[in-house]
Amino acid sequence: MSAEEVLALLDRPPLRADKAHTRWQRRSGAHALLTWLAGFPGESWQERWEASPAALGPEGWAREGHAWLGAVANVRWNSAQSGLLCLAVADVLRLPLAWQFRYRTSNLRPLVERTRDPEGFARLEAAVDPKRWASTGGGRSRLALVRIMLTKGGKLGDITAGDAFEYATELRKSGIDRAGSTLFYSWLRDLGNLPPDAPVTLRFLDRVTGQLTCEQLVDRHGVTCEPIRALLIDYLEERRPRLDYSTLDNLARALTRNFWSDLERHHPGINSLALAPEVATAWKERLRTRVQRRKRPDGTVEETVVERADRAMLFIAVRAFYLDIARWAVEEPGRWGPWAAPCPIKEAETTDRKRAKRVKAQMDQRTRERLPALEPFAQAAADHHRYRRACLDSLLSVQPGGTFHIGDAVFVRTTNGDSAAARDADGNLLHFDLAEQRAFWAWASVEFLRHTGARIEEMLEVSHHAMIQYRLPTTGEIVPLLQIAPSKTDQERVLLVSPELADVLSAIIRRVRDPHNGTIPLLAAYDYAERTWNPPAPLLFQCDRGGENSRMSGELIRRTLGEVLAFIGLTDSVGQPLAFTPHDFRRMFITDAIRSGLPPHIAQAIAGHANINTTMGYHAIYPAETIEAHRAFISRRRALRPAEEYRTPTDAEWEDFLGHFERRKLSVGTCARAYGTACIHEHACVRCSLLRPDPAQRARLAEIRDNLIARIAEAEMEGWLGEVEGLQVSLAGAEEKLRQLDRSHGQHTAVDLGIPTTRGER
Incomplete structure (x- = not known):
């Protein structure tokens, strides 16, 4: 449009003002602005505006705009302001969001609501709670819709989810993010202006990532070796159907950042899962600690080397990786066979029992402190x-x-x-x-x-x-x-x-x-x-x-x-605040339930634990509770056992019991078999681990050993190979009994216990 056509547009409804003075003010300001913009290159008024110094920001417009317009027309500054707003409302000029965020005016929102899309705003007002519409947050939401229309053009129905997301992003960049700044998006959804697959809310849209593919999970940590990269992606794809996304994410991080990427940084060019012992040992040692970064009040970053708490879990992930490939190589040798390699992590390295006991003790102490409070x-x-x-x-x-x-x-x-x-x-x-x-x-x-x-x-x-x-x-x-x-x-x-x-x-x-x-x-x-x-x-x-x-x-x-x-x-025993976390209530609930007599397997079902050991790990043990539980166990066991087992034994039963100890005496020692049990070695006493040799019978044991050696030599000479094997077992047993006697005689000496005697014996 020409300048005359634009000015004529401002004189027609809905932009035409009711008062003559307002119409003159808007027209004179718009005429001066268009005259000034005509001196800049461009095919449209928008291009000329962007070529002018006013497009750099509202600060320059507020500071020097009156001087710029004064060079082409004698116009008052408030008229120039009204002219700019009218040109923006008429869609002659489109002001960027960043420009509008720094431009302060109270007339913009009411003017746009009355002139740009009055039907749309009336329909929106009817759908919104009146109290919310007139509130401060409601005013910010209406201003957001106005700003989007002034930037993108069109009416309320033309605003897209992308426009709303761009507004929220620019608002956060400007540093003026406030409560209620995303409410306008919910209003658009309630009106049905957004498609069904549009994001639910703008509140967390820039803080969530969605699920990544296995390829993206591996590439975010930079694996250089292409064959290993393909293997890791293939492995994660194989595991993905049986894992939730969070577990898959942690597994990918353990195998890439903590395992293979670390190996590539310290051993450039490595391309095989078969790790040399020194390479595996060095990696395990590096994994023992991690660098903890903490920002100081002055802005500097403090780095501290601390013990890695999840070391055992990382070892489990890497060990499972090796073992899975070895097992799959049997089923699909062409796919997994070339990658099968010895696992560098032993099973014993996947458990850190010392740390687990320390953590358990700390958690129990935490529960014992908070349960009374x-x-x-x-x-x-x-x-x-x-x-x-x-x-x-x-x-x-x-x-x-x-x-x-x-x-x-x-x-x-x-x-x-x-x-x-x-x-x-x-x-x-x-x-x-x-x-x-x-x-x-x-x-x-x-x-x-x-x-x-x-x-x-x-x-x-x-x-x-x-x-x-x-x-x-x-x-x-x-x-x-x-x-x-x-x-x-x-x-x-x-x-x-x-x-x-x-x-x-x-x-x-x-x-x-x-x-x-x-x-x-x-x-x-x-x-x-x-x-x-x-x-x-x-x-x-x-x-x-x-x-x-x-x-x-x-x-x-x-x-x-x-x-x-x-x-x-509340404070603890040392005067520190006795802080409660949400998980503390879960530990106290389980501890109190089991202490009150609830069976642990029922507590497991209520807590939703897959393993009862996890439930008992939450249960804080009290010292007095251990003694009381053991005494209660003894009482319950006595109550459940048949009453006849606690009767007085008969004379025959007592004689049989005493006879057991009389029959323990053997030629070379004593049998330590428990009462009421049968001999499991068919009386081959030299072979039996329950034989307690008598030091006085050492010569007899040596004689038995020498006889066995002679019999073995005779059997080997005669070719009685079946008898040789049995004799060798007996020989090994005899030699072990002799070694027991030698160790006992060499390490222990007789000690006078000072047993008192009667006066008649003195």
């Missing part, structure tokens, strides 16, 4: 939430700008009516609604974890559908149950809902339920282990983040537990 901590979580609720009620009881008291502190509520925030006497801004929300979820998490023993990822995946009912076939009683979705072991389990747990679940449901339709909002949560988005579900652990419902993260739960600890001030 569990009830006080749970009570503190409830008290903390009640305190935050009371603070929020005090704020809501006054009008915006009003003053209220909490104890001796004085607060002034902010003038923004949709925000539950206030400033203290020092001017610090405090969000009372967010504090109450965090305190509630801290209490709910503590109660849920302590009554279920669930993992934190299982807790965060509990949905409204997980609560089911079961009717007992005998009594008809309805029992509430809670389904725990598969997580670590891919094994679903069902827990009985106690009255305490039922109270917690009901409180959570009341909080997350939509007040308009009474339903729990559906959320599509991201599975960090599988790198995929789960289908939408009515998750219980969800909260409002800037107007957008979002599933809670484990990091948020851990921070809220820290706030409860700061509220109560």
Whole structure:
């Protein structure tokens, strides 16, 4: 368009202003700007704008724009500002997102909503909660939609998922990322403007990667040897159907970064799995430690060499790699046979029992410290939430700008009516609604974890559908149950809902339920282990983040537990804060259940462990508990044994028992066979390990040995080969008995124990 055609466009609806002064102001400013832009090269007004110095940023436009326009027209600066906005709204100029982020004006959003797509914004307003539409987060979302249209052109229906992602990315680059900055994307989804396969949310879109192929998993760590690279990819593809993605990712990292890439760095040109002993030994030694990097407050990085905790697990992965190839080589020699090689890792190297015992002792001590403080901590979580609720009620009881008291502190509520925030006497801004929300979820998490023993990822995946009912076939009683979705072991389990747990679940449901339709909002949560988005579900652990419902993260739960600890001030035996982690509640649940008499195999089923040894590893042992358990075991064993086994023996039974010891005497020693057992060596005593030779009969044993040697020589001379083998076994037994006597005589001497004697014997 020519300048005259553009100015005529501004005088037509919907861009035509109602007031004559406003129309003159916009027209004069737009005319001056177009006259100035006409002096720059380009086929369109957009190209001329990009060639002008104003396109470099709003800072130059605000600082020198009046001088630029003053050279071609006598126009006031506020008219020039209005002219620029009108040209942008009319799609004559398109302002980049980075330019708009640094340009401050309060007239842009209302002008675009009235003129660019009034029908689209009216339809959007009807679909959004009025309170959310007028809130601060709602205003940011509407401004986001306006900025996208000014950059890309078109109306609300023309905004794509790529446009929204570009906006979110540029917003984070600008450093002004705020709560509610991605809410506009949820609005577009609710309107149906986005395709079904569009990402669920923009909140974590730039922080998640999705699943990588086996080739990508290997190439990210740079394997130089092409045949080995192809082998690793082939091996991972073979293992992939039986592994979850997280396990596959860790396996690829162990085989590439920790194993083969390390070998290539220290042994350039290596191309065979058959490692020399010195190469394998050096690699194992390097794997013993790792470099831990920590950023100091001054920005420098501190590097410390620490012991590698997962060394045994890495050894297991590499050993399994070698053994799998060796086994597959038998089945498919053409594919795997050329790569079969001796495994450089022995089975004994895959277990670090010393470290496992040390970790077990540390975890037991941690559980023993926290189990007595569990009830006080749970009570503190409830008290903390009640305190935050009371603070929020005090704020809501006054009008915006009003003053209220909490104890001796004085607060002034902010003038923004949709925000539950206030400033203290020092001017610090405090969000009372967010504090109450965090305190509630801290209490709910503590109660849920302590009554279920669930993992934190299982807790965060509990949905409204997980609560089911079961009717007992005998009594008809309805029992509430809670389904725990598969997580670590891919094994679903069902827990009985106690009255305490039922109270917690009901409180959570009341909080997350939509007040308009009474339903729990559906959320599509991201599975960090599988790198995929789960289908939408009515998750219980969800909260409002800037107007957008979002599933809670484990990091948020851990921070809220820290706030409860700061509220109560618990300390350990050395005065340090007695911090609780979500997994501590799982250990305490298992320990308390087994101590209360629950059989370990039942505790295993409740905890969802595949191996009962894992369950017992969570169980903290107390010294007194060991003694009591052993005494209880003896009592139970006596109760279960037949009563006749504890009767007084008869004279015949007693004589038989004493006769056993009388019959132990042999020619060359004593038989140590237990009472009631038969001889398993058919009385070939020289061969028997239960024969205790008598030192006084050493000469007789030597005579037996010499006789056996002579008999062996005679048998060999006569060709009695069948008898030679048996005689040699007897000879070996006789020589071993002689060596026992020699060792006993050489290492031990008689010791006077000082046994007292009677006066008559003195």
